[in-house]
Amino acid sequence: MIDYSATELLVAVIARLLHGCRHVAVGAASPIPGAGALLARSLSGGEMRVTVLGSLKNNFFTSGGVELFDLAAEGRIDAFFLGGGQIDGQGNINLVGTGAYPASSVRWPGSFGSAYLYFLVPRVILFREEHTRRVMVPKVDFVSAPGVSEASVHRPGGPHALLTSLGLFSFDRDRRRFRLQSVHPGHSVDEIRDNTAFDFDCPADVPVTRPPEPGLLAAIRGEIRHEIAETYPRFAARLAGA
Amino acid sequence: MNANQIVPLQALAAAVPDGALLAVPKDSSGVAMAATRALVRRRVRGLHLLCVPTSGLQADLLIGAEAVATIETSAVTLGEFGAAPRFTAALRDGSLRILDSTCPAVYAALQAGEKGIPFIPLRGLIGSDVLRHRHDWKVLDNPFPPGDPIAVLPAIRPDLALFHAPLADRFGNVFVGRNRDLITMAHAAKHTLVTVEEITDDDLLQDAARAGAVLPSLYVTHVAVARRGAWPLALWDLYPDDEATLARYADAARSSDGFAQLLEEWLDAARAVA
Numbered sequence: 001m002i003d004y005s006a007t008e009l010l011v012a013v014i015a016r017l018l019h020g021c022r023h024v025a026v027g028a029a030s031p032i033p034g035a036g037a038l039l040a041r042s043l044s045g046g047e048m049r050v051t052v053l054g055s056l057k058n059n060f061f062t063s064g065g066v067e068l069f070d071l072a073a074e075g076r077i078d079a080f081f082l083g084g085g086q087i088d089g090q091g092n093i094n095l096v097g098t099g100a101y102p103a104s105s106v107r108w109p110g111s112f113g114s115a116y117l118y119f120l121v122p123r124v125i126l127f128r129e130e131h132t133r134r135v136m137v138p139k140v141d142f143v144s145a146p147g148v149s150e151a152s153v154h155r156p157g158g159p160h161a162l163l164t165s166l167g168l169f170s171f172d173r174d175r176r177r178f179r180l181q182s183v184h185p186g187h188s189v190d191e192i193r194d195n196t197a198f199d200f201d202c203p204a205d206v207p208v209t210r211p212p213e214p215g216l217l218a219a220i221r222g223e224i225r226h227e228i229a230e231t232y233p234r235f236a237a238r239l240a241g242a
Numbered sequence: 243m244n245a246n247q248i249v250p251l252q253a254l255a256a257a258v259p260d261g262a263l264l265a266v267p268k269d270s271s272g273v274a275m276a277a278t279r280a281l282v283r284r285r286v287r288g289l290h291l292l293c294v295p296t297s298g299l300q301a302d303l304l305i306g307a308e309a310v311a312t313i314e315t316s317a318v319t320l321g322e323f324g325a326a327p328r329f330t331a332a333l334r335d336g337s338l339r340i341l342d343s344t345c346p347a348v349y350a351a352l353q354a355g356e357k358g359i360p361f362i363p364l365r366g367l368i369g370s371d372v373l374r375h376r377h378d379w380k381v382l383d384n385p386f387p388p389g390d391p392i393a394v395l396p397a398i399r400p401d402l403a404l405f406h407a408p409l410a411d412r413f414g415n416v417f418v419g420r421n422r423d424l425i426t427m428a429h430a431a432k433h434t435l436v437t438v439e440e441i442t443d444d445d446l447l448q449d450a451a452r453a454g455a456v457l458p459s460l461y462v463t464h465v466a467v468a469r470r471g472a473w474p475l476a477l478w479d480l481y482p483d484d485e486a487t488l489a490r491y492a493d494a495a496r497s498s499d500g501f502a503q504l505l506e507e508w509l510d511a512a513r514a515v516a
Contacts, residue, residue, distance in 0.1 A: 113346060
């Protein structure tokens with residue numbers, strides 16, 4: 001059995017979730033999704049393009065900040081990552097704050113591009129390492145972007161998966177619910193239930209999340225660590241110490 | 243060129259009236275921090291600050307210095323240095339009005355501004371609390387194939403755009419590199435104020451390799467030289483964030499006293515240079 005870190009597991013899971021994408025974009029302050037996307041690109045044998053915001057080497061954009069959003073509207077971005085200070089069971093995400101808006105008791109930076117990209121990118125992966133009842137809430141205090149929309153609303157995109165430090169969920173857009181897909185090694189379904197304040201579908205047998213294979217681990221510790229260091233040097237240094 | 247186009251930093255700061263709708267770029271595009279300190283020194287008040295599409299230290303500093311009445315933004319954060327402390331404090335005590343936006347909405351409204359059209363449609367948004375709280379935004383039915391609701395945003399024409407860039411020429415043309423946001427801002431704004439690291443005698447528009455990345459002087463009201471004018475923020479890949487100073491700010495600005503002390507120190511330093 002090969003040792004791997006919790007971060008390396010998340011990077012490997014993200015790379016698997018991105019299989020088959022033509023173009024993946026990664027937003028600001030997202031080192032683990034960035035590493036996962038670069039790993040997916042490596043596994044694709046050069047078929048996949050990856051745009052890492054904040055990077056000079058892994059960034060095709062020459063038309064300013066608007067280019068990401070125009071590409072998304074044209075269907076030229078297959079996957080993107082969003083997080084949230086709160087995430088609820090209907091896939092709503094809150095990047096603004098808790099309590100009564102606008103005098104929020106806790107104020108986060110703001111919605112960034114979520115109120116748009118969540119509608120337009122087919123495979124939005126919700127990524128939030130902290131898996132607690134204060135994050136996974138029954139109903140978000142502010143909807144930065146809704147998980148689902150009325151049928152009349154133009155919406156080719158939406159939540160595809162929710163990945164946390166405890167497990168991986170898929171999202172069923174018709175049932176408007178998450179479904180637990182796998183539990184990370186060392187954790188349990190009960191632990192996930194205890195730390196999730198919303199209801200979700202859970203099969204009788206939930207598999208354990210597949211650990212990174214030796215080849216994947218070698219890639220993460222070599223090529224990927226080197227590539228992500230351009231944008232996230234401190235994160236890359238921590239990967240090396242894994 | 244306009245004879246008064248190249249001015250000292252103080253004159254540039256004096257061109258921002260109280261209550262102006264001021265557009266500023268995100269941290270990676272080139273933030274005019276020296277000019278921002280000059281604005282605080284002249285005690286500017288009542289700004290409507292439009293962040294294109296986000297801001298960090300610049301917005302936090304202006305808010306802490308009581309220069310901002312309204313902020314319109316997709317986010318305010320000090321990035322890896324954490325939350326923007328004066329921004330969050332001002333929202334909590336109700337002294338700052340916020341128009342929460344989303345990045346493509348800021349860009350789209352500026353694009354409507356540069357085209358001189360009254361509004362622009364934008365996908366997404368429907369069903370979000372971002373839209374619900376924006377009483378200036380509406381949802382219309384697509385007039386072409388109906389049954390397709392779409393959000394519409396009024397155009398934004400800032401009174402002023404303000405940014406920092408590495409280079410201008412003596413004709414008032416400004417090199418913006420890949421940072422096309424700066425061009426969109428300047429097109430939409432009534433006036434554009436730019437600080438630069440240096441001014442060259444060459445004509446930037448005569449250099450075919452660079453001309454496509456130049457904001458022509460047509461849009462530029464004033465240019466002022468401010469060496470290390472983005473400090474303590476990075477300027478593109480020309481100089482990095484001053485991490486020690488940013489960490490110190492993030493810590494000090496958690497209290498209004500700590501903020502006031504640090505601001506005093508920065509303004510004193512600015513006075514010494516001026």
